[in-house]
Amino acid sequence: MSYPTPESIDAIFARQRAFFASRQTLDIRFRKLNLERLKAALVDHSEALYKALYDDLGKSREHVDMAEIGEVIHEIDFALAHLDEWAAPKEVPTPDLIAPSRCYVTQEPFGVTYIIGPFNYPLNLTLTPLIGAIVGGNTCIVKPSETTPRTSAVIEAIITQAFPPDYIAVVQGGREENTHLLSLAFDFIFFTGSPNVGKVVMQAAAVHLTPVVLELGGKCPLLVLPDADLDQVVEQVMFGKFMNSGQTCIAPDYLYAHTSVKDALLARLVEKIRQVLPEVGSTGKLVTSQQVARLQGLLASSAGKILVGGQADTEQRLFSATVVDRVQWDDALMAEELFGPILPVLTFDSTENAVDEINRYHPKPLALYVFSRNTQAATAIIDQVQSGDAQVNGVMVHAFSPYLPFGGVGASGMGEYHGHYSFLAFTHKKSVRIVG
């Protein structure tokens, strides 16, 4: 795949500035029409997407239907149904101090926006933010991940079919192209990726005082209290940890179980893995051979005990579903977000200690999962651990609700999107006061 020159990127940026200045994007009908175009182009390319997502990440059609294409279409339909209501100016009361006058809040587009996509859900996490850019009335340059080149090529085909580049354009590229794009004076940047690159994005944005949303990652804990339904925990770990080979930002990164239930839980989990995910390739593909080597290195440095898994095929980009018991906080597996099918297991003997340790070692995760039959006990923990999002007795699927804001806090990110929150993320709240 050939990448554009800095000059051609500058030309697209200048044309988008001119297009935004033409005010066409202010029209709500224009935005809806373009949502429809995006949906139609997506449907037209679904076969190509199944193939590309299989080749890039080993994703099955069912997975693509649920977590990639289906999720984007769901967000488009939700936005189409609600955009009129979101975009209507909201009258607010006027305090005596500034009466008589009439006040309202209107949502203004930022202008020329930039979306940087990650590799793990390369379609969903690039196009779902784009829905926000469209409903907010912006123009947009989209840079899909360079590590999933087949899917990125189909994203380009979708966007080229749906939109003129003066309005929405794809720029392919990696670090070099991203560095150039980040030097431009965008009006808003939406980044999904790692905390380290998030810092690079924010530093570059500071030069132009460009607002950012950062959707980052981290180590999401899954806590198991003594009264948890262990079969439910096993089922949810199988889904959350091993889907997409663990390459999900809100996957449970580590299992943190009460000492009284740990052994019984691990016996059931290991048995389930042996039944359902027995092969080295059972969980799908990792994105690159380097990621396989990284996981192998972490596992080799771990002082924990491998209960199941640990096999890898670097060339085929495969890593088996792996559970590592007796892991301590200073273990190699606890140093960074794993982003792979390895589940380290730690234990706690009191919920107070568990809360303290999460807050000390990996504070403010993107998601927090607590399993217990006692909802009050579970929500008490949720109240004591700051996190982007949280669930009791479930994992991951909160991200599928357009009614819930999705985003991190602290090192797991800033800002949120999905549904109405995407509209809010991609617009400025403008207060207007009218006298007379």
Ligand code: NAD
């Ligand atoms: P990444 O940070 O490596 O890359 C993201 C983008 O940044 C890529 O497009 C890449 O071209 C660019 N980039 C990489 N290094 C750069 C540099 N030094 N300077 C400028 N640009 C650079 O992320 P990734 O590997 O694609 O995705 C994995 C990460 O994303 C994980 O940390 C995961 O938790 C996170 N993630 C977060 C969410 C979320 O919604 N919060 C969703 C998915 C993934």
